Amino acid sequence: MTLANGRRYLAIPGPSVMPDRVLNAMHRGAPNIYEGALVDMVHGLVPDLKAVARTTGHVAIYIANGHGAWEAAAANMVRSGDKVLVLSTGRFAAGWGVVFDRLGVETEVIDFGKRAPVDLARVEAALKADAAHAIKAVVAVHVDTATSVKNDVPGLRALLDRLGHPALLAIDCIASLAVDRFEMDAWGVDVMVAASQKGLMTPPGLGFVFFNDKARERGNDAPSYYWDWRPRTQPGYFYEFFAGTAPTHHLFGLREALDMIAEEGGIEAVWARHEKLARAAWAAFEAWGQGGPLEMNISDPAERSHAVTALRIGGDNGSRLRAWVDEKAGLTLGIGLGMAEPDDPAWHGFFRLGHMGHINAHMLMGALGVIEAGLDALSIPHGPGALAAAAKVIAEA
Numbered sequence: 001m002t003l004a005n006g007r008r009y010l011a012i013p014g015p016s017v018m019p020d021r022v023l024n025a026m027h028r029g030a031p032n033i034y035e036g037a038l039v040d041m042v043h044g045l046v047p048d049l050k051a052v053a054r055t056t057g058h059v060a061i062y063i064a065n066g067h068g069a070w071e072a073a074a075a076n077m078v079r080s081g082d083k084v085l086v087l088s089t090g091r092f093a094a095g096w097g098v099v100f101d102r103l104g105v106e107t108e109v110i111d112f113g114k115r116a117p118v119d120l121a122r123v124e125a126a127l128k129a130d131a132a133h134a135i136k137a138v139v140a141v142h143v144d145t146a147t148s149v150k151n152d153v154p155g156l157r158a159l160l161d162r163l164g165h166p167a168l169l170a171i172d173c174i175a176s177l178a179v180d181r182f183e184m185d186a187w188g189v190d191v192m193v194a195a196s197q198k199g200l201m202t203p204p205g206l207g208f209v210f211f212n213d214k215a216r217e218r219g220n221d222a223p224s225y226y227w228d229w230r231p232r233t234q235p236g237y238f239y240e241f242f243a244g245t246a247p248t249h250h251l252f253g254l255r256e257a258l259d260m261i262a263e264e265g266g267i268e269a270v271w272a273r274h275e276k277l278a279r280a281a282w283a284a285f286e287a288w289g290q291g292g293p294l295e296m297n298i299s300d301p302a303e304r305s306h307a308v309t310a311l312r313i314g315g316d317n318g319s320r321l322r323a324w325v326d327e328k329a330g331l332t333l334g335i336g337l338g339m340a341e342p343d344d345p346a347w348h349g350f351f352r353l354g355h356m357g358h359i360n361a362h363m364l365m366g367a368l369g370v371i372e373a374g375l376d377a378l379s380i381p382h383g384p385g386a387l388a389a390a391a392k393v394i395a396e397a
């Protein structure tokens with residue numbers, strides 16, 4: 001039999017769980033895109049969005065997913081023939097590098113593998129080798145959603161400053177914005193990309209590029225028409241602001257999500273909730289791992305994201321567990337993206353638990369509870385005490 005009927009928990013790491021409040025805010029007729037409530041609302045939305053990113057710089061909003069935001073940032077930051085340094089810590093950083101490549105930008109890629117963050121010593125060596133300052137931007141992810149690694153962004157800024165290297169610092173926060181602490185201005189990030197469907201709890205369809213004056217001045221002065229970020233910083237010209245029709249309903253959804261963040265106590269409170277829930281999940285994974293093959297992909301908690309945890313469980317256990325909890329218990333876990341090729345049997349030995357956005361303690365405990373049931377049902381060996389360990393973390397909050 002199945003016990004899956006009831007409210008499901010989509011724990012693939014994006015799109016994340018969408019709050020009813022966000023969906024209800026979108027449930028309305030078409031608004032006027034030239035004047036009135038929508039236009040007024042967007043004037044207030046822009047500063048609130050910047051506050052979540054901790055920046056007083058600019059934000060351009062695109063009708064796009066994360067890949068579109070990648071291309072938007074790349075098209076404005078650099079010109080064809082320029083060079084960027086790509087710091088690959090999993091599928092997503094590498095993916096952004098490909099976007100630069102297709103725009104005719106030379107990419108030097110440093111690969112840090114699938115289980116480690118950026119090693120600043122290797123970045124230092126690459127920047128020192130660039131005495132002529134050919135590298136126009138250093139491109140990295142804050143959190144790589146495939147490996148669940150979290151990179152030391154302030155460390156990258158400190159390195160660039162120490163070496164006196166003028167490259168822009170460009171960071172992908174698509175998974176981490178409104179989940180893991182991120183301070184765009186204080187950390188000296190010049191360009192940051194994000195999207196609506198992860199920590200921001202809104203359906204996929206909005207891409208954001210945050211940027212500072214330095215990036216605008218140094219960037220491409222002739223980007224392609226649609227991606228050009230300059231007209232998108234002036235909400236007064238509403239039609240130009242979106243290069244055409246505004247993403248009307250997504251904007252109402254996003255407004256509601258930003259209100260929910262404010263009501264929770266602001267972004268600090270949201271970061272604190274995610275940290276606590278991540279630590280509860282890790283306590284459970286740690287305990288299960290004591291008596292079986294389950295292992296967190298990133299061993300050092302300081303290098304793990306609070307948005308998603310990537311797990312290794314060997315054999316075909318990952319695929320079996322995902323199928324079991326989905327069919328029997330209403331929990332959809334993420335695949336092990338980029339850890340092995342889909343035609344490699346090793347592909348089945350991974351899974352990910354997304355814990356970003358609209359999730360709370362009972363959802364997380366429910367997810368952990370049914371993972372334990374799945375491990376039992378499938379006779380996958382695991383250590384005892386995982387649920388108690390997770391509950392203890394939550395009790396101590």
Ligand SMILES: *Cc1c(COP(=O)(O)O)cnc(C)c1O
Nearest residue numbers: 014065066067092143145174175
């Ligand atoms: C999800 C994600 C992307 C890709 O976003 P899409 O909306 O699927 O294009 C890029 N980078 C990171 C870090 C992500 O988590």
